[in-house]
Amino acid sequence: MFYSTKRSVAFFSALTLAQAVFAHDGPHDDIRKIGMSSPVSAATRTVTIAPQTRYINVNQGDIVKFEVEGKVFAWQFDTERPQGWLDLALFAPKGINTYAVQVFVGQNPLYQN
Numbered sequence: 001m002f003y004s005t006k007r008s009v010a011f012f013s014a015l016t017l018a019q020a021v022f023a024h025d026g027p028h029d030d031i032r033k034i035g036m037s038s039p040v041s042a043a044t045r046t047v048t049i050a051p052q053t054r055y056i057n058v059n060q061g062d063i064v065k066f067e068v069e070g071k072v073f074a075w076q077f078d079t080e081r082p083q084g085w086l087d088l089a090l091f092a093p094k095g096i097n098t099y100a101v102q103v104f105v106g107q108n109p110l111y112q113n
Contacts, residue, residue, distance in 0.1 A: 034086055034105075038063050038076040049088070053101050056088075060108040068096050079105050 043065035088098040
């Protein structure tokens with residue numbers, strides 16, 4: 001009986017810990033709140049990032065192709081809220097120098113009054 005109780009306590013403790021770990025709303029979730037990677041061919045706008053670039057403006061729903069030091073990636077700005085500042089490094093592929101560029105996401109003009 002004692003062995004069975006210890007085993008049950010250990011099992012439920014591990015189960016509770018696992019739920020807490022998987023319930024954590026960390027960076028893996030945040031990326032979905034700001035958009036998604038997109039094929040470069042789907043981009044409707046191209047932005048070249050240079051060392052002197054400090055910020056860029058986009059609209060919610062835009063698909064933007066970014067060119068940085070010969071590397072290219074695209075991002076669709078499908079944000080939960082229509083306006084706000086984002087760090088380009090949040091969604092740029094690893095190994096790309098983003099020069100600390102900030103991206104301002106404005107409201108989609110199609111939905112403005």
